Amino acid sequence: MSFLRRTVPLAIAFTVGVLMAFQYFVPHPHSKAFLELMTRWDRIIAGFAVFIGIYSLFHLHWTRIRRKAAGWGYSIFVFLGAGITIAFGLYNGGEAFWHDKKEDTMFDWLFLYVQVPAGATIFSILAFFMASAAYRTFRARTVESTVLLIAAIIVMLGRVPVGALISPYIPVVADWIMGVPNLAAKRGILLGVSLGAIATSIKIIFGVERQYLGGGD
Amino acid sequence: MITVVAGLMLLPLIPLQAGELIPPKSFKAYDTPNDGGESISLVWRASPSDSPEVDYVLHMANSPEGPWQEVMRVRSNTYYKNSALERFGFRKRNKDTHLLQIDPRRHFSSDKNRKALYYFKLAIARGEEFIPVEKVVSGRARGNWFNTAKLNNFIIMIAFSGVVLFFIIHARRNPKLFLRKISGLDAVDEALGRATEMGRPVLFVHGLTGMGSISTMASVNILSRIANRIAEYDAELKVVNNDPIVLSVSQEVVKEAYLEAGRPDAYNQDNVVMVASEQFPYVAAVGGIMTRERPAANFFMGYFYAESLILAETGASTGAIQIAGTDSYTQLPFFITTCDYTLMGEELYAASAYLSREPMLLGSLRAQDLGKAAIIVILFFGTALSSFGIGFISQVFRAF
CATH class of the missing domain: 2.60.40.10 (Immunoglobulins)
Structure with missing residues (x-):
């Protein structure tokens, strides 16, 4: 069992990891075909995995309804929403689902006029959260937060026309803050991230890091 | 006068020279x-x-x-x-x-x-x-077996991989490696202890990327360490996912962690769930869990997009201790402002090694530090040479 649960996945991770790392440097058609094959497998696995996700979601909400857990009424909407969408998806505007997808069906309507506006509503909350987070952060209690406050005010003013009206130097300073200290910090983080990503990949490829398989050994 | 005469003599030749096509x-x-x-x-x-x-x-x-x-x-x-x-x-x-x-x-x-x-x-x-x-x-057109334009990348990859492997082997022989303090990871025990004392769950929130992303791999590694300690503390862990493959891996990882801690009975599959596959439905679902169940500690690990601030602000409003870790530099400011501790960039990758203290994993951290030192030296000399008009370093490190 240990062979199937540990050795085989580690061997696959090593083989595919090394091949994919070298694939980047090989422009030959065989190399591209291998990449295409791996990508196709990834899509196929993802397609099957959707059923696991749906099972998990339905099982969770069914259990909540069954146990009358707090807010169980909302779980009914999960089944209603999913059921209606699946039904219209299969109905396919009067043609069965095994035909090409028809345009402007009820399925599209549900996406355009229910899911998209609902998502946009959640996204719009971001503006309010940004204000509350900024208020907490920009209180000048320490030297660092004072520097942050001043930099934020200059950048905000530099990005709107009124900043240039107050002083023509404000947009220039704002651009300098974004282009020099901000960019330097961003690149520093990116360099660290890149090295960390390579080191983590090597640990996974060589089986040093194997937590993703579950357990340590 | 002589110049003018010579110029006049040459005039008839000019159209002839302009009309002459010289083959390459x-x-x-x-x-x-x-x-x-x-x-x-x-x-x-x-x-x-x-x-x-x-x-x-x-x-x-x-x-x-x-x-x-x-x-x-x-x-x-x-x-x-x-x-x-x-x-x-x-x-x-x-x-x-x-x-x-x-x-x-x-x-x-x-x-x-x-x-x-x-x-x-x-x-x-x-x-x-x-x-x-x-x-x-x-x-004739032939497929090439090596892209020489990427030779610089290849050499850097081989060299850095060699350094990582060297330090991993070195760390096995010399396990007492010095490791700089990472406050965010030292606070993990504090957060878990708080959740245990309060009798409230710990919420682990994955980022939006799938299992192919290295940040998701790193977050799964952290999840395993956290799950192991939660099993030992006998607290409750809830893991939310938006990707079915990450869900399957997370379920297996948490199950194994509980088994390793000797508490397989405490594992509940309904606590590791997929709540939504789209970005904002995911935000709504996780926000709902935070406000209804009021976890004592929230962990945000992985690659996040615009949802980071909404999630972290919702968590902050419930009074939970929050630890975030991301390599998404655009979202770092949001986590820094709203979370108690933030693992920045490569600290996310270092977390698993730091929490486990396994010498072989710690060895790679030393290699990362060495890599950063090398980059700093190259940047310093590259800037100095470029200032004197010598730009070959930027050509050597150019990526194609």
Whole structure:
């Protein structure tokens, strides 16, 4: 069992990891075909995995309804929403689902006029959260937060026309803050991230890091 | 006076010189380097007649006898070899050499033989004037087995991989490695202890990327360490996912962690769930869990997008202790402002090693630090040399 649960996945991770790392440097058609094959497998696995996700979601909400857990009424909407969408998806505007997808069906309507506006509503909350987070952060209690406050005010003013009206130097300073200290910090983080990503990949490829398989050994 | 007379004598010659078309030299065809066999490169030295009014005309055939077909006509002051740095490097003479890359299958789509030999004729033309280059050249497109333009990347990858492996082996022999303090990871025990004392769950929130992303791999590794400690503390862990593959891996990882801690009975599959697959439905679902169940500690690990601030602000409003870790630099400011501790960039990758204190994992952290030191030295010297007009370092590290 240990062979199937540990050795085989580690061997696959090593083989595919090394091949994919070298694939980047090989422009030959065989190399591209291998990449295409791996990508196709990834899509196929993802397609099957959707059923696991749906099972998990339905099982969770069914259990909540069954146990009358707090807010169980909302779980009914999960089944209603999913059921209606699946039904219209299969109905396919009067043609069965095994035909090409028809345009402007009820399925599209549900996406355009229910899911998209609902998502946009959640996204719009971001503006309010940004204000509350900024208020907490920009209180000048320490030297660092004072520097942050001043930099934020200059950048905000530099990005709107009124900043240039107050002083023509404000947009220039704002651009300098974004282009020099901000960019330097961003690149520093990116360099660290890149090295960390390579080191983590090597640990996974060589089986040093194997937590993703579950357990340590 | 003598100058004026000499000038007048030369006047009749000027139109003749301007009208003289000089055919280019050194016309060659060869397989384009560093490609997958898609094209043939044609090069020739720039002619003294090159000007916006003069064209180069290329004819192509699949046998030396023809039939020939015109496949390209370009202005003679365009298409130089220095425009393809990734294939021909930084040689100075590239700016005096013309380059055309032809995909033979575009013009001879009926040819089944991918390695067929093709023939090319070049001519220089201006209006009605047309002077062919005598030489007919041939070439075939072949797939290359190594992209030499990426040689710098390859050397860096091999060198850095070697350093990582060296320190991993070194750490096994010398387990007492010094490790700089990472406050966010030292606070993990504090957060878990708080959740245990309060009798409230710990919420682990994955980022939006799938299992193919290295940040998700890192977050799964952290999840395993956290799950193991939660099992020991007998607290409750809830893990939310938006990707079914990450869900399956997370379920397996948490289950194994509970088993390893000797508490397989405490594992509940309904606590590791997929709540939504889209970004904002995911936010709504996780926000709902935070406000209803009021976890004592929230962990945000992985690659986040616009949802980061909404999630972290919702968590902050419930009074939970929050630890975030992301390599998404655009979202770092949001986590820093709203979370108690934030793992920045590579600290996310270091977390698993830091929490486990396993010498072999810690060895890679030393290699990362060495890599950063090397980059700092190169940046310092590169900046200094560039300031004196020596720019070869930027060419050496150029990515194609």
